[in-house]
Amino acid sequence: MSADVNTPVGWEQARELAYQAGLAASAGAERIPLTAGDGRTLAEPLRALTALPAFPTSSIDGWAVRGTGPWRPVGRVLAGGTPPPLTEDGVCVEIATGAMVPDGAAALIRVEESVTGADGRVTGTPRPMPEWRLPGEEAELGEELLPAGAAVDPAVIGVAATCGYETLTVRPEPRAALLVFGDELLTAGPPGAGRVRDSLGPQVPAWLRRYGATITAVSGPVKDTLDAHLDAIRSALDTADLVCTTGGTMHGPVDHLHPALAELGAEYLVNTVGVRPGFPMLLARVPGPDGRPRFLAGLPGNPQSAVIALISLVAPLLAGLAGRPFTGDLPLVEAAVPVPGRGRDTHLALAALDPTGRTATPVGHVGSAMLRGLANAHGFVVVRPGVKVAAGDLVPFLPLPLLPGERA
Ligand SMILES: Nc1nc2c(c(=O)[nH]1)N[C@H]1C(S)=C(S)[C@@H](COP(=O)(O)OP(=O)(O)OC[C@H]3O[C@@H](n4cnc5c(N)ncnc54)[C@H](O)[C@@H]3O)O[C@H]1N2
Numbered sequence: 001m002s003a004d005v006n007t008p009v010g011w012e013q014a015r016e017l018a019y020q021a022g023l024a025a026s027a028g029a030e031r032i033p034l035t036a037g038d039g040r041t042l043a044e045p046l047r048a049l050t051a052l053p054a055f056p057t058s059s060i061d062g063w064a065v066r067g068t069g070p071w072r073p074v075g076r077v078l079a080g081g082t083p084p085p086l087t088e089d090g091v092c093v094e095i096a097t098g099a100m101v102p103d104g105a106a107a108l109i110r111v112e113e114s115v116t117g118a119d120g121r122v123t124g125t126p127r128p129m130p131e132w133r134l135p136g137e138e139a140e141l142g143e144e145l146l147p148a149g150a151a152v153d154p155a156v157i158g159v160a161a162t163c164g165y166e167t168l169t170v171r172p173e174p175r176a177a178l179l180v181f182g183d184e185l186l187t188a189g190p191p192g193a194g195r196v197r198d199s200l201g202p203q204v205p206a207w208l209r210r211y212g213a214t215i216t217a218v219s220g221p222v223k224d225t226l227d228a229h230l231d232a233i234r235s236a237l238d239t240a241d242l243v244c245t246t247g248g249t250m251h252g253p254v255d256h257l258h259p260a261l262a263e264l265g266a267e268y269l270v271n272t273v274g275v276r277p278g279f280p281m282l283l284a285r286v287p288g289p290d291g292r293p294r295f296l297a298g299l300p301g302n303p304q305s306a307v308i309a310l311i312s313l314v315a316p317l318l319a320g321l322a323g324r325p326f327t328g329d330l331p332l333v334e335a336a337v338p339v340p341g342r343g344r345d346t347h348l349a350l351a352a353l354d355p356t357g358r359t360a361t362p363v364g365h366v367g368s369a370m371l372r373g374l375a376n377a378h379g380f381v382v383v384r385p386g387v388k389v390a391a392g393d394l395v396p397f398l399p400l401p402l403l404p405g406e407r408a
Pocket residue numbers: 180181182184185196197198199200201246247248249250251252255278279280299300301302303305368369
């Protein structure tokens with residue numbers, strides 16, 4: 001175990017360490033149907049399998065003409081066909097949007113800008129800008145459209161289809177398991193008589209999915225004994241690249257996480273972080289049954305702190321495991337009011353953005369044991385150690401992975 005229990009890592013450094021550890025462990029590629037690609041990560045650059053467009057393509061309904069008018073129609077070219085060339089001046093073919101422009105055509109004229117005379121001949125003036133798309137205008141054959149590591153979204157699926165792909169070569173999805181520790185936790189009904197509802201078992205898998213993981217197991221509450229912790233962690237490691245645990249990160253009488261990590265031969269990458277809330281979070285590398293490294297993220301038991309550990313350590317780790325790029329740089333927003341710092345630690349202050357997304361106002365109910373503030377915030381204002389934020393200051397903003405329409 002390398003990291004000193006008494007030396008918290010700086011928050012920014014912790015994020016970078018988590019990302020680099022994930023990237024170093026990212027491996028493999030798989031080929032999947034194009035339509036299954038949403039949310040995955042390209043394992044190799046997406047290159048154009050053909051020039052785009054693949055052939056000269058009419059962008060209008062009208063006439064393809066050769067020589068000077070009036071032109072005598074000699075046929076019709078629809079989308080999907082291969083037209084014969086125009087071999088003499090003074091002829092034209094009727095052409096549809098999307099059809100291949102015949103060799104020999106000098107210009108295209110829109111149907112509404114042409115006149116067909118009583119003798120059947122066509123007159124009109126072509127617009128100065130060509131009305132067809134040239135091969136390679138969008139991409140040359142073999143040109144890189146997106147780099148390896150790019151996230152696949154509906155638009156990426158679309159462009160891949162356009163240039164001929166039926167499958168995509170993507171990184172395997174990082175597999176994550178969740179173990180919830182705490183004998184005091186209820187899994188149904190309201191809290192009382194010293195017991196609280198488990199609020200992490202139900203929400204953490206959903207956050208993990210938003211960060212690109214596939215969930216292999218959720219179990220708990222795991223009994224508060226070292227043996228039960230060890231059994232649960234070992235079996236979760238059989239199927240997951242990352243095991244997230246909740247609770248037990250401190251050194252209380254029934255906090256068995258650290259002894260379990262020692263027993264498993266784990267190596268701490270991060271052991272406590274200089275951030276409030278969330279201080280006792282940890283990330284460890286555990287030897288996997290097949291020799292590949294696995295990871296354990298210890299999320300503190302206080303629910304808001306657990307989510308802060310997810311966004312601080314687990315998000316960059318998963319980005320690394322998926323082979324995606326990651327930057328610690330955050331967008332700047334204006335603080336609507338002063339935001340207190342937390343001395344030598346970074347303060348993550350839950351805040352809501354105004355509709356323009358430019359101004360952040362801290363929300364209420366933000367104790368580390370609370371979730372009400374989280375459910376009303378867009379993310380966290382980041383107050384660096386020793387910084388005092390005054391109203392109007394520009395501050396870094398760490399967004400929650402919300403979808404369009406959420407917190408509208
Ligand atoms: N002597 C000290 N005690 C504590 C310190 C400290 O510095 N010195 N730090 C506090 C901080 S900060 C945090 S955060 C917590 C972290 O504790 P653990 O990770 O060991 O978590 P637990 O003790 O198991 O639980 C803490 C708290 O959270 C509730 N909890 C746990 N799991 C869940 C869940 N799934 N759903 C809802 N609530 C949960 C649990 O009941 C406790 O109230 O340690 C402080 N103590």
